[in-house]
Amino acid sequence: MNKIIKITVGLKERSYDIITGQGILSNASEYLAPFVKGRKCLLLTDSNVGPLYAEKVAEMLIAAGAEAFTFPFQAGEENKTLETVGGICSHAVKCGLDRSSLIIALGGGVCGDIAGFAAAIYMRGINFIQIPTTLLAAVDSSVGGKTGADLPEGKNLIGAFWQPKLVLMDPEVFATLPLKEIRCGLAEVVKYGVIMDAPLFAKLEENTDKLNAVDLEFYTEIIARCCELKAKVVAADEREGGLRAILNYGHTFGHAVELVSNFTLAHGEGVAVGMNMAAELAVQAGLLDRAVAVRQRKLLEKLALPCTLPPGGDPEQIYTGMLKDKKKVGSRLNLIIPLDIGKVEIKSGFEPADIIKAIRCCCE
Ligand code: NAD
Ligand code: GLY
Numbered sequence: 001m002n003k004i005i006k007i008t009v010g011l012k013e014r015s016y017d018i019i020t021g022q023g024i025l026s027n028a029s030e031y032l033a034p035f036v037k038g039r040k041c042l043l044l045t046d047s048n049v050g051p052l053y054a055e056k057v058a059e060m061l062i063a064a065g066a067e068a069f070t071f072p073f074q075a076g077e078e079n080k081t082l083e084t085v086g087g088i089c090s091h092a093v094k095c096g097l098d099r100s101s102l103i104i105a106l107g108g109g110v111c112g113d114i115a116g117f118a119a120a121i122y123m124r125g126i127n128f129i130q131i132p133t134t135l136l137a138a139v140d141s142s143v144g145g146k147t148g149a150d151l152p153e154g155k156n157l158i159g160a161f162w163q164p165k166l167v168l169m170d171p172e173v174f175a176t177l178p179l180k181e182i183r184c185g186l187a188e189v190v191k192y193g194v195i196m197d198a199p200l201f202a203k204l205e206e207n208t209d210k211l212n213a214v215d216l217e218f219y220t221e222i223i224a225r226c227c228e229l230k231a232k233v234v235a236a237d238e239r240e241g242g243l244r245a246i247l248n249y250g251h252t253f254g255h256a257v258e259l260v261s262n263f264t265l266a267h268g269e270g271v272a273v274g275m276n277m278a279a280e281l282a283v284q285a286g287l288l289d290r291a292v293a294v295r296q297r298k299l300l301e302k303l304a305l306p307c308t309l310p311p312g313g314d315p316e317q318i319y320t321g322m323l324k325d326k327k328k329v330g331s332r333l334n335l336i337i338p339l340d341i342g343k344v345e346i347k348s349g350f351e352p353a354d355i356i357k358a359i360r361c362c363c364e
Helices: 024-036 050-063 082-094 109-124 135-141 171-176 179-196 198-206 208-212 216-236 243-248 251-260 267-284 290-302 315-322 352-361
Strands: 005-009 016-020 040-046 067-073 102-107 127-132 146-151 154-161 166-169 334-340 343-348
Touching: 005 216, 016 024, 016 216, 024 050, 024 102, 024 127, 024 166, 040 050, 040 082, 040 109, 050 067, 050 102, 050 171, 067 082, 082 109, 082 146, 102 109, 109 127, 109 135, 109 146, 109 154, 127 135, 135 179, 135 216, 171 216, 179 198, 179 216, 179 243, 179 267, 179 290, 179 334, 179 343, 198 208, 198 216, 198 290, 208 216, 208 290, 216 243, 243 334, 243 343, 251 267, 251 315, 251 334, 267 290, 267 334, 267 352, 290 334, 315 352
Parallel strands: 016 166, 040 067, 040 102, 102 127, 127 166
Antiparallel strands: 005 016, 146 154, 334 343
């Protein structure tokens, strides 16, 4: 029997458990039953994940006493739209879902974000459950209740805070996850080490072989630790009034890097480059030892993540891209700056020229 780990996100009446363990999907009915028994459930999944796991999860829902309906949508960020959310809600009406029904998200962050958003607005809010199938979704997007969709004007511009009732994650689904997606999730895992857990960072450094070989036992332990850290942050600052912003370490630079690379770099790859840029800015501002920035870079490199802007990348264009960030204060960027491994600070007021200089130092 594999080890099952339970972590609680403490949010008073909106508290919920994250349950993880290898093979847990085969016993999912046991965990699902308290929430779904006697209720209608709409299982939302994308066109890649559906053929692999939807039947199994639908069987588990039925075994748990639910009436299950499946709604597949075309995989990809380009489908994280209001149109898809509308399609989910219309299908929910067709299937007769009422205010006691649930939406179940089976997939990566795209699926979880739109399923959660549909749940937040359908009949003014129904319950939902997250079953993440990417590493990024397991350690980040499935926990914390940020849900939403993209607009043509930009990513995640509409959404709601809507916490799931349960997060159920089985690392065995990573067996089918493309390696590039695993690496993108690893960038977020490294992020947790840098922002708040030096022992986790050291453990990652000591076990890059296990990370690169996708050793599922080790992944289970690491995912659980990341979820514990995220749960702590979310419990302290659910709506990102302050502390929760540290989870965006590397992301303001990273989103702009993704954009300027014309999305040839994926989100996690952009975040890896962005963490290097943030560390470079911290070194140049006298806030971080160069040796610490090098340590972060070495770990990312060992995990085959990019640390620099691909050739042709223009630092000024990255800076302009960063100004589109939702989290800026007035005209100044709010940046997460590392002070050491395990310690970051939220800082604004950097001169544009200093930010551009740090970006330039991370160009190939
Ligand atoms: P994704 O959902 O697009 O999944 C990546 C790819 O992997 C897709 O093609 C998907 O079909 C495929 N896939 C998923 N699981 C699989 C499996 N087990 N086997 C085979 N293929 C599989 O992307 P993602 O990286 O999981 O999530 C990115 C999204 O998450 C973005 O939209 C981002 O804005 C959002 N996000 C949200 C939060 C939050 O707090 N809500 C946090 C971070 C990111
Ligand atoms: N992914 C950042 C957050 O959940 O706040």
